[in-house]
Amino acid sequence: EASASWPPCIRVMVNQSECLDIGDLFIVTCTGGTIGREKGKNHVIEINNINISRVSKPRIFEMILVLRHPRHSNHCSLRFDYTNNQYVVKDDGSQHGTFINNIRLSQAHEESTERGITHGDVLKLGTTELLLHIHPGTDTCTDCEPGEVKARVKLEQARKYIISVLMTAKEKKKQQKLELKSIKKRYGLKNMNFEDNEAISNPAYEDKAATRRKQVGSDGPGHKSEAPASVHK
Ligand SMILES: [Zn+2]
Incomplete structure (x- = not known):
């Protein structure tokens, strides 16, 4: 079948987020794409949040730093690896990191190596958590x-x-x-x-005060006793 030979899509569902609607669905095809903060950069998933890296031109005094820390980039990118027939994700040197199943891909400002993605993996960037489903062709399941x-x-x-x-x-x-x-x-x-x-x-309750009144006497007004029950004399 022709459709079976096509690479699958990643169906990305928003599990948790401060800026995307929970339950929203994104489709990443075999052409891959980037995840980043700003509009107009053709990100396949745009997350407008402070913890998500954005592409910006470095200022002159930052140029030297940028050579060592390529922080002015996308947050992460996804592509289909035809050699190994699987999707891979790479942190593009983000500050706050890219996590797959809670494992961080690289240190801050460091580009990571590519990591294979499998069906059911959870991709986390900042406070946004994305559930990844990989089905052949246009297939879906009840969960996606x-x-x-x-x-x-x-x-x-x-x-x-x-x-x-x-x-x-x-x-x-x-x-x-x-x-x-x-x-x-x-x-x-x-x-x-x-x-x-x-x-x-x-029935187990013992009224000690009643017993004491009988044995020692009462200090009630007008009631004389040689040994008043009260400690106040
Ligand atoms: Zn599914």
Whole structure:
């Protein structure tokens, strides 16, 4: 089949980002491309974020530095390696790095060697996390079909919202308990339980004060005793 002999595409999905929409899909074909910050540079993925390197002309006094640190470049680039029949990624000397599955490709301002990309790899640049799917031809799977991705993102957002609401209710209850505890402490009622009278209904509870009143006597007004129960005389 003719289509089977064509190199596959990379279907790039936005997993996490401050500047791209989560769930957005980009297609990288075998012609490859660059990822960078600015418009008009024909980047295959444009990430307008401070942590993403941009192409700019170095100022004269920076020229010497630039020879050693090629920092005025794209952030990273992708190409299809026909020899090994796979996609490869290379950090173009970015400041903040390019990560594949959380492994940084090169030190700051240093160009990396090319690294092969496989289906399911996660490419991270700055705060942007991209999930890479590689399928032959125009194939997709349920995880990288744009409609499916968006639906999943919406579902996940709804789930997170529900959790946040539940957490708030739980947190409120916890807060109320803490406040009650602090009130009890402030008025010296720390060990008293007003809510369910657990102490009184507990058969193991021994009313030491009652025993003491019987044995030693009471210091109630008008009640004479040779050995007052109170320590205050
Ligand atoms: Zn897929």
